[in-house]
Amino acid sequence: MLSLDRDDLEDGLEEAKSNNLAADLGKLDLNGQPGPLAAVVGVPGRSSRLGLDIGPPISPVQSWSAEPSLTSTIYIVGIEKAQLYPDIIYAHSSIPDTIILALPSPKIDSWAYKDALMKLVATIRPLMDVSTRILLKPGSNRHIDLVIESADKDDSLSPAIEALPRSADEVGSRKSIIPIALLLLCSFSLDNVVQVDALTKGGISNVLLSLVALWPDSNPPRAALKRVNEVLLGRVDR
Numbered sequence: 001m002l003s004l005d006r007d008d009l010e011d012g013l014e015e016a017k018s019n020n021l022a023a024d025l026g027k028l029d030l031n032g033q034p035g036p037l038a039a040v041v042g043v044p045g046r047s048s049r050l051g052l053d054i055g056p057p058i059s060p061v062q063s064w065s066a067e068p069s070l071t072s073t074i075y076i077v078g079i080e081k082a083q084l085y086p087d088i089i090y091a092h093s094s095i096p097d098t099i100i101l102a103l104p105s106p107k108i109d110s111w112a113y114k115d116a117l118m119k120l121v122a123t124i125r126p127l128m129d130v131s132t133r134i135l136l137k138p139g140s141n142r143h144i145d146l147v148i149e150s151a152d153k154d155d156s157l158s159p160a161i162e163a164l165p166r167s168a169d170e171v172g173s174r175k176s177i178i179p180i181a182l183l184l185l186c187s188f189s190l191d192n193v194v195q196v197d198a199l200t201k202g203g204i205s206n207v208l209l210s211l212v213a214l215w216p217d218s219n220p221p222r223a224a225l226k227r228v229n230e231v232l233l234g235r236v237d238r
Helices: 007-027 110-127 141-149 158-163 170-188 201-212 222-232
Strands: 050-052 071-079 089-091 098-104 134-139
Touching: 050 170, 071 110, 071 141, 071 170, 089 110, 089 141, 098 110, 098 141, 098 170, 110 141, 110 170, 134 170, 141 158, 170 201, 170 222, 201 222
Parallel strands: 050 134, 071 098, 071 134
Antiparallel strands: 089 098
C-alpha cells in the first residue's frame, strides 16, 4: 500500500480487503455475545483528537476519549450540485462549535469537491490548538436548510440540529466522511503521529488503510482520494 500511486489506492484497498481484512474478519466470534459498540470511535485510536460517528466498526472498540466541551462537530452533507449550496461552509452564531459542510460529489463535480476540501481546512485551521477535538457526523440537507432558515434568529439551534435525522444511507455516509477524516488527520496530525511537515503519498496511504480497516465498506471513490491527495500534497494537476 505504501508504494502505490494515489490513482492506484482504490485497487490496492480492494486487494487488502479481500486478503488481510478477510482474515481479520474470520477471527471474529460472530456467534458469541458481541461486546459493547462505541457510539463514537476515535481514529485511528481512542486517544486521537478526531472522532467519527459513522456506525460501529467491524469489531468492538473503546469509546472515544474526548471531552464534549472541547469538541467541535462537523456535519457532512453530500450534495449533487455545488450550485444548490454555494457557501459550502454553514454555521450559526448560536452553535459556534458546530459547522455543516455541503460536500459536492467528487465524481460529478470534482473541482467543487476539491474547493470544499480547501475551504474546510482553511475554516478549521484558525481554530486548531493542542486541546481541539473534532467530531465528524453524517448530516442531511435539512441541517443546512435549518441553519439558513435561522440565520436571522438568536435562538439556540443546538437541540434542533442534534434532533434532525441522519442520512438513511449509512454506507454512503461513511464513504463521504472517510476522505474528510483522512484530510483532517493528515492536515493537523490529530492523532499526534502523522508528521504533517514530512507528508508523503505513502504516509497518506497508511492513514487511509487504518481507517478502511475499521469500516471495510467505507472504501472511498477514486475521485475523492485523488482530490484529497492533491490538497494534502499541494498538487494542482488534473
